[in-house]
Amino acid sequence: MSISNNLTLDILSKAEAGGYGIVAQTCYDAGMAKGLVRAAERNKSPAILQLFPITLQAGGGALLQYCVKLAHDASVPISVHLDHATDAAHLELSIGLAEKEGIKFDSIMVDASHADNEAENIAIAVPYIKRCVAQGIATEVELGRLEGGEAGLREITGGMLTDPANAETFMKETGAHILAPSYGNLHGSYKFIGGPKYKLDILTDLQQRFKGRTPYLCAHGTDELPDELFKDLVKSGVSKFNINSWARDPYVETLSKALASKPFPDAEEEAVEAFAKVCDRFMNLLGSVGKA
Numbered sequence: 001m002s003i004s005n006n007l008t009l010d011i012l013s014k015a016e017a018g019g020y021g022i023v024a025q026t027c028y029d030a031g032m033a034k035g036l037v038r039a040a041e042r043n044k045s046p047a048i049l050q051l052f053p054i055t056l057q058a059g060g061g062a063l064l065q066y067c068v069k070l071a072h073d074a075s076v077p078i079s080v081h082l083d084h085a086t087d088a089a090h091l092e093l094s095i096g097l098a099e100k101e102g103i104k105f106d107s108i109m110v111d112a113s114h115a116d117n118e119a120e121n122i123a124i125a126v127p128y129i130k131r132c133v134a135q136g137i138a139t140e141v142e143l144g145r146l147e148g149g150e151a152g153l154r155e156i157t158g159g160m161l162t163d164p165a166n167a168e169t170f171m172k173e174t175g176a177h178i179l180a181p182s183y184g185n186l187h188g189s190y191k192f193i194g195g196p197k198y199k200l201d202i203l204t205d206l207q208q209r210f211k212g213r214t215p216y217l218c219a220h221g222t223d224e225l226p227d228e229l230f231k232d233l234v235k236s237g238v239s240k241f242n243i244n245s246w247a248r249d250p251y252v253e254t255l256s257k258a259l260a261s262k263p264f265p266d267a268e269e270e271a272v273e274a275f276a277k278v279c280d281r282f283m284n285l286l287g288s289v290g291k292a
Contacts, residue, residue: 006138007072007079008107009177011046012216014291015239021230021286024048024081024218025279026244028055031268032251033067035275037074043280045288046077048107050242053090056082061103068103076292079106081140083242086111091128098135107178108132113142118166122173129175140240143170144182146220164205167215177214178240181206185221196225200236207237216240230285241286247278 003009015022023040027033027049040047049071056064064080071078082105085091091110098104110132112124121141129139144162162181171179183202190196206217218240219233230241254274258267283289 003133003136003138003177006106006136006177007077008048008081008138009214009216011048011077011079012178012239015046015288016212016216016237018287018291019234020288020291021219021234021241022046022048022239022288023279023282023286024050024083024240024242025247025282026050026052026083026242027067028052028248030063030066031255031272032248032275033070035247035251035272036279037070037078038272039276039279039283040076040078040292041074042276043283043289044076044292045283045290046292047279047283047288048079048081048240050081050083051105052083053085053087053094056094057090061097061101064097064105065103068105081105082108084109084111085128086114095128095131095135095137098137099131104135105137107138107140109140109142109178109180110174110176111140111142113145113180113182118143118170122170125174125176133175138178139174139176140178140180140218141171141174141176142180142182142220143167146180146182146186161199162202162206164202164209167206167209171210171215177216178218179206179210179215180218180220185219187221188223190224196229198229198232200232203233203236203238211237218242222246227285230282234286241282243279243282246282247275250278251275 025036110125110128112121115121145160184198216239219238255271258270
């Protein structure tokens with residue numbers, strides 16, 4: 001199956017050419033997924049609906065099928081992506097749903113950044129990437145290593161910055177399409193290190209090397225960042241922005257408070273709208289409004 005008409009890659013290609021960023025919003029349940037789609041449609045913005053492996057493991061093919069239909073039936077381009085498929089069980093589940101049941105992500109992050117070195121990273125990732133491509137699924141990889149951890153994922157220590165000089169060979173040998181570089185970003189809070197200390201020259205170097213072709217650049221670790229830094233990341237060539245707790249926390253807080261006095265459907269609607277409003281803000285900030 002061809003990767004040439006892959007929806008994630010089409011969205012990111014247009015974003016890179018247009019100089020704007022795409023919200024890749026992590027969704028943990030159906031309400032969050034509805035919130036992202038609502039925001040994308042009313043802003044006429046492309047978007048990426050993103051799941052974690054722990055969420056896929058809990059919801060299985062039924063959850064993925066729901067998200068794919070919701071996203072692909074929207075009036076604007078929205079793809080569905082699996083973030084940080086690190087363990088073999090996560091990769092077998094996600095790729096197996098495509099191979100055995102025809103329920104497919106548009107793209108999957110085959111994350112072998114925990115490997116001891118780049119050669120091992122490539123060796124782990126390549127067999128899975130080949131299976132993804134055979135199903136028309138685009139892939140994301142991480143060169144270097146980000147510290148920290150997210151929901152249900154292993155805690156990573158010993159961060160390593162990406163060396164742009166190695167990126168051409170790394171991407172060619174993996175056969176992947178999206179690159180998550182390490183440039184001082186981390187998963188979790190920056191307050192313990194005195195705020196983000198980004199080396200944007202790594203990104204601008206990668207941008208110059210790959211402008212107009214794959215890989216497209218993805219920013220991980222966007223919690224707590226000031227608006228101006230998001231804008232700097234767009235200028236530095238980042239097309240895909242992974243957003244998580246910015247929208248997740250208002251959703252959970254709103255749902256919890258509303259349930260104290262309202263029936264569930266009304267409380268959920270308030271939470272969905274709270275989630276959507278955060279997505280609205282980031283679509284405006286990243287410049288994707290009106291680009292669908």
